Every structure is written in structure tokens, then in C-alpha cells.
Amino acid sequence: MAFERHLERNLFGLQDALWAGSYRHGPYRAFTVHDPKARSIHKATVRDRIVHQAVVSAIESFFERRFVDESYSCRSGKGTHAAVARLRQFLYAASQHRTRTIHVLQCDVRRFFASVDHDVLRALLRRVVADARMLALLDTIIDSASGLPLGNLTSQLFANVYLHELDRFVKHRLHEQWYLRCCDDFTIVHSERAHLMGMVSAIETFLHDMLRLHLHPRKVTVRTWGQGIDFLGYVLLPDVTVLRTNTKHRMLRRLHHRNASSYFGLCHHASTFEVQQIMRTKLALR
Numbered sequence: 001m002a003f004e005r006h007l008e009r010n011l012f013g014l015q016d017a018l019w020a021g022s023y024r025h026g027p028y029r030a031f032t033v034h035d036p037k038a039r040s041i042h043k044a045t046v047r048d049r050i051v052h053q054a055v056v057s058a059i060e061s062f063f064e065r066r067f068v069d070e071s072y073s074c075r076s077g078k079g080t081h082a083a084v085a086r087l088r089q090f091l092y093a094a095s096q097h098r099t100r101t102i103h104v105l106q107c108d109v110r111r112f113f114a115s116v117d118h119d120v121l122r123a124l125l126r127r128v129v130a131d132a133r134m135l136a137l138l139d140t141i142i143d144s145a146s147g148l149p150l151g152n153l154t155s156q157l158f159a160n161v162y163l164h165e166l167d168r169f170v171k172h173r174l175h176e177q178w179y180l181r182c183c184d185d186f187t188i189v190h191s192e193r194a195h196l197m198g199m200v201s202a203i204e205t206f207l208h209d210m211l212r213l214h215l216h217p218r219k220v221t222v223r224t225w226g227q228g229i230d231f232l233g234y235v236l237l238p239d240v241t242v243l244r245t246n247t248k249h250r251m252l253r254r255l256h257h258r259n260a261s262s263y264f265g266l267c268h269h270a271s272t273f274e275v276q277q278i279m280r281t282k283l284a285l286r
Helices: 007-020 046-064 080-094 118-126 132-142 153-173 193-211 245-254 260-267 273-284
Strands: 029-034 038-043 103-108 179-182 185-190 221-224 229-231 234-236 241-243
Touching: 007 046, 046 132, 046 153, 080 179, 080 185, 080 229, 080 234, 103 193, 103 229, 118 132, 118 153, 153 179, 153 185, 153 193, 185 193, 185 229, 193 221, 241 245, 245 260, 245 273, 260 273
Parallel strands: none
Antiparallel strands: 029 038, 103 185, 103 221, 179 185, 229 234, 234 241
């Protein structure tokens, strides 16, 4: 509201600073959210968020055309629900319509946003962006915080640029057909468990040597489809997709009239008839 009160003056002042190269990123307001684990969020000022939006609008399309189809995080037409649906398609295809047992490797990059190396990120951006003033602005945003601050729109694009290197490695060097990534979580589907276990060391080496990242040692698993694949808040089984138990309990605990439509939308993507009945009962009693 304060920025909007003098909107025209503020926007023209920001434009002048960008043209002159005098723009400097402001400080962040840090706070913690629990959803369910604690996450440190850094909120930029309105002025800086306008710059973030402008930067993403200007350069995103140049990177988007290079991204692999199996990258599902923060992209138009992609997202969590599309990733879950795509994984189910992979499971059917790899199992030859459930006629053979298949295994799924699931991995998580350890503390990804906090661990992004600024020098590596700058080098990756310079492969595509050539304009000197844009590169200077990107450097200003990158240097405004350590790692990638959760909360920046630019962080979503930078994360995809960074992990696109992993996508290319798995798809084009390891030649894995059924690979899928959403942010720093990724899966590989294959008929042989030993094959998937062999992928782990190759991926870990690549992450360490090229991106200065590591897999989370407690979040590397190989499971059969019949055991259930826990992915992005859902559990995929051969006959049904259900909500993860923790997701369901957290949703019921937080349910109120203001967020009900969002939670019903979440339920729409899984078999949740009983859960929705409980939700309607809780809402009626409030």
C-alpha cells in the first residue's frame, strides 16, 4: 500500500535506477514457516519483488525452451499434480500395463536452496544470457543472499536452471527413459532394482563434481510400485492414488472455511471420498 500510494513515482524511479545501473537490492525480512518441517523464508521488499518479476519475464523463455519435459517445478502447464499424473503414466508404461514388477528410485537433494553455489549459477546463466546489464542485475540478485532465498520468484527460475544440468545428465548421459523431477525431488522408474542402485553413485558424483550438491542420505529409497510410491504429498499404488497420511492429518487439522476450497482441490487428485466426508462434517460443525 505504501509503494502504491506513489506508484508512478516509485516505478519511474526504479526504472531510472535500473537504466543507470545504480539499483541495489534491499534487505530481506526473514521468518520461519512449518509446513510441516521448518523452512526459513526470506521476503524481499515490494520494490525488489517488482524487479524479480521483470527479470523473470525478460529471460525465462530463453531457458524454458531448453528445459527437458520431465522438469515439473514452477513451469507453465506443469506443477505438483501434473508431476504425479506423469509419474503414474511412467509406472504403467514401465510395468507394461502392470504385467511385470517395477522399482522406483526416489532421491532428494540435501538442503538444495541453501547449498546452491553462486559461481556455478552465474556460469550457467552466462551460457544463455549475453546482455551485460542483465548479467549485472542477475549478479545483484544472486549476491543479495546466501544460496537461493525461498520466497524469491527468481529463485524458482534459478533452481530450474541449476538442476537442468542434472536433468541433462540423467536423460542424455545415463539414458534413463522414465526420469522425472519436481524441484529437488526426483524419481527414476526401472524394472531392475540393481540398476537403480547403480545410478545412485553416478548421480551423487555428478552432483558433487559439477553442482557442488549432495543427495540427502536418508532420502534415497528404492521401492516397488506395490509398496506405494510416496511422491509430492501423494502415495501412488497400482489401483489407486491416496493422500500421504501426514498430508491428510495436517489438512484436517488446519481446515477452515477460508482454505476449504483449496483442500478440496487437493483431494480432487486422489481417492479421498471418506476424507472429503470428514471435511464436510467438520465444516458444518464450525
